[in-house]
Amino acid sequence: MFCYQCQETVGNKGCTQMGVCGKKPRTAALQDALVYATKGLGEVTTSLRAQGAAVDHAVDRLVTGNLFATITNANFDDDILARRVRETCAMTKKLRAGLADAAGLTDAALWEAGDDEAILARAAAVGVLATPDDDVRSLRWLITYGLKGMAAYAKHADVLGRHDKGLDTFMQKALAQTLDNSLSVPDLVNLTLETGKAGVTAMALLDAANTGAYGHPEITKVDIGVGNRPGILISGHDLRDLEMLLEQTEGTGVDVYTHGEMLPAHYYPAFKKYSHFKGNYGNAWWRQKEEFESFNGPVLLTTNCLVPPKESYKDRIYTTDIVGFPGCKHIPGEVGERKDFSALIAHAKACPPPTEIERGQIVGGFAHNQVLALADKVVAAVKSGAIKKFVVMAGCDGRAKSRSYYTEFAEGLPKDTVILTAGCAKYRYNKLDLGDIGGIPRVLDAGQCNDSYSLAVIALKLKEVFGLEDVNDLPIVYNIAWYEQKAVIVLLALLALGVKNIHLGPTLPAFLSPNVAKVLVEQFNIAGITTPQDDLKAFFG
Ligand code: FSO
Ligand code: SF4
Numbered sequence: 001m002f003c004y005q006c007q008e009t010v011g012n013k014g015c016t017q018m019g020v021c022g023k024k025p026r027t028a029a030l031q032d033a034l035v036y037a038t039k040g041l042g043e044v045t046t047s048l049r050a051q052g053a054a055v056d057h058a059v060d061r062l063v064t065g066n067l068f069a070t071i072t073n074a075n076f077d078d079d080i081l082a083r084r085v086r087e088t089c090a091m092t093k094k095l096r097a098g099l100a101d102a103a104g105l106t107d108a109a110l111w112e113a114g115d116d117e118a119i120l121a122r123a124a125a126v127g128v129l130a131t132p133d134d135d136v137r138s139l140r141w142l143i144t145y146g147l148k149g150m151a152a153y154a155k156h157a158d159v160l161g162r163h164d165k166g167l168d169t170f171m172q173k174a175l176a177q178t179l180d181n182s183l184s185v186p187d188l189v190n191l192t193l194e195t196g197k198a199g200v201t202a203m204a205l206l207d208a209a210n211t212g213a214y215g216h217p218e219i220t221k222v223d224i225g226v227g228n229r230p231g232i233l234i235s236g237h238d239l240r241d242l243e244m245l246l247e248q249t250e251g252t253g254v255d256v257y258t259h260g261e262m263l264p265a266h267y268y269p270a271f272k273k274y275s276h277f278k279g280n281y282g283n284a285w286w287r288q289k290e291e292f293e294s295f296n297g298p299v300l301l302t303t304n305c306l307v308p309p310k311e312s313y314k315d316r317i318y319t320t321d322i323v324g325f326p327g328c329k330h331i332p333g334e335v336g337e338r339k340d341f342s343a344l345i346a347h348a349k350a351c352p353p354p355t356e357i358e359r360g361q362i363v364g365g366f367a368h369n370q371v372l373a374l375a376d377k378v379v380a381a382v383k384s385g386a387i388k389k390f391v392v393m394a395g396c397d398g399r400a401k402s403r404s405y406y407t408e409f410a411e412g413l414p415k416d417t418v419i420l421t422a423g424c425a426k427y428r429y430n431k432l433d434l435g436d437i438g439g440i441p442r443v444l445d446a447g448q449c450n451d452s453y454s455l456a457v458i459a460l461k462l463k464e465v466f467g468l469e470d471v472n473d474l475p476i477v478y479n480i481a482w483y484e485q486k487a488v489i490v491l492l493a494l495l496a497l498g499v500k501n502i503h504l505g506p507t508l509p510a511f512l513s514p515n516v517a518k519v520l521v522e523q524f525n526i527a528g529i530t531t532p533q534d535d536l537k538a539f540f541g
Contacts, residue, residue: 001028002128004510005145006072007483008398012510014128020399021072022308029123030081031070033113035144036126037088038066040108042175044095049169051100060168061158061335062091063175067151069322072484073285074304077324082116089113106179128511138513139188140178142488145511146195147171149489152237152303153202153450155322159240159335160209167205170198189519196492203453203493207368210239215269216369217447222266223279224431225359227255230348232341233281233295235259235288236302237448239268241320241339245300246274248341254348257281259291260305261424264447267365280362281354284397284424292316297351298344300331304484316351318344362430364445366420368457377440379465382475386437388416389475389540392459394452394490395425396483402506403428406481408532410434410443414540418442420458423449423490425481452490456497471498477539478502479529482509495524505529 004014006021018024023031041063045055066084069075089112096102096109108126113119131137154167177183177191211217232254234242242256242265249256255278258265263280271277282291285305292299292309298316301323309317309325320331320339333339371378381387391413397403410419410429419429419442426445434442446454463471480502482491488509494502501524508517508528520526529535 001025003028003031004128005141005485007396007507007509008400009510012507014510023076026120027076027078027081029120029127030078030085032127033085033119033123034066034081034088035070036108036122037085037092037111037113038063039175039179040106040111041088041092041095042172043105043109043179044092044099046169046173046176047099047105048095053098055095055168055172057163057168059091059095060163060165060172062088063168063172064151064155064158065322067148067171068155068304069324071148071152071304071486073306074322075324076306076308077326078116079326080324082119085119086113108179134513135185135515136188138511138516139185139192141511142509142516143174143188143192143195144178145485145488146192146199146492147174147489149486150195150199150202152486153206153489156238156450157202157206157209159238160213162205162209162212164201164205167198167201170194174198185515192492193496195489196494196496199489199493200453200456200496202489203450206450207453210268211369214239214243214271217264217267217365217367218269218370219363220267220272220365221361221363222263223361224281225279226257226281226354226356227278228353229253229255230351231255231257231278231281231295231297231354232344232348233257233259233292233297233299233354234262234302235285235299235305236323237261237450238302238321239265241300241302242271244339245341245344246271246277249276249345250274252345252349254345257295257354259288259299260285261448262302264364264445264451267367267447282357284427286397286399291357294355294357296354298347300341300344316347358431360431363441364430364447366444367446367451367454368461371444371446371454371458372461374440375461375465377438379462381438381440382466386416387418387440388414389477390418390420391539392420392455392476392478392480393425393429394420394422394446394449394455395481396449396487397424397427397481398483398506400506403481405506405529405532407432409479409535412532412536417540418444420444420446420455420476422446422451422455423487428481449486449490453493456494456499459499460497472500479535479539480504481506499524501525501527503527503529503535
């Protein structure tokens, strides 16, 4: 196996024996095959569109589902992955028949999968290392990882009834282009930037879908303690799954708690009517081994956030949608279908209530609408000098010890700075007592990783209010943490919006070749991080 798609890859080079995430070589190979087959499908749909044919939305869903399933910590189930490969190749074959001219298609578009062994044999020749040139490989995979993140966001919008044909068309074309040997390094750099632009569209689409369905996030205090009734813990990012779970648990005597990236669900008005929507339990995804254990009840994983479960609580793990783990129960349900969570509810009733691991409250809900409602206050604080700088500390949390940097950095910030955050990175500092500035909390949590879009909207609005030409003239420092591929699309989207001088940590992606990293440094002034002390000095003097 060779996988280097996440920040925790071995030695910041690549996982070759077994993933740090727990992914085994066979699973990695099946994921390689799935991405390859999906690129082949993208080639055929792109050719079909070029000849004026329409492509069914079911095909778009197959593409986004496949990409989503290969995101870090999403799907560890070999049978599901192999089935998806076969389904994809069958779809490609069917669509290929509609092409006026099939000449010039790559092997990916002509592949007919076969049994598991045939899939694994092909996988060995089509992974990351199949591209010999360092820079071409780097850009192809940077784009592919960005597309995975984009697919996840498109999927979340789709379950809420919003999709954008143009976005699906772009995704499939870009996938196909990562197989195109005629594209030069500059062509691929352009495609990377286009991917970022499409990323902005995807995040705006999801923002509209979320706020359209559930209202605009508003300032909310979320309890982090526990009640005395049994509970179900829901993790991941899918708000539609949460909605169905809340509806079905109402009046059953079972409470619902959020974990990790589901925390921001509490900020949406639509979910506040559920008195059994209790609070948030625990921290970011990587703490789940202890926290799922002590939660005592069933846990629903709606998206990529799954760490291979310990035997002690594995029977309490339920997956849905693109998440999968062998031996864990899977709740079926396609887009638009009602999922049946009765098994989780019955299971919860037979479990003791969660064990308390902390007490208190955290405050969030500072997505663009809420911050803009406070704009007068914020602008006055900036004008009076009470707020000197904003620090965007969005992104991901992870296991790496070096991530204590972010806690120390937050603690060491000058008292006249405000942190803008989104994503699970917030757990490194959202329980510190950083106080407020004239009533404005010093940590403003916009929501999930996709709500980094909100932070960009806020920045663009502030630029307008202050009459600035360039978003980079704002008093904002970007110190972003990344872990998996959704963070890749968030980064590319920020670049597409013209944001420069982003510090990215705890390490730069292993999939950036020295030359590609140089392009990012030269065009966007991207940099890494050093120590909290040195960076604080460099950013704030
Ligand atoms: Fe991932 Fe990062 Fe959203 Fe976390 S991008 S790791 S689970 O912030 O949250 O999906
Ligand atoms: Fe390694 Fe990350 Fe790939 Fe898992 S997803 S195999 S940890 S690089």
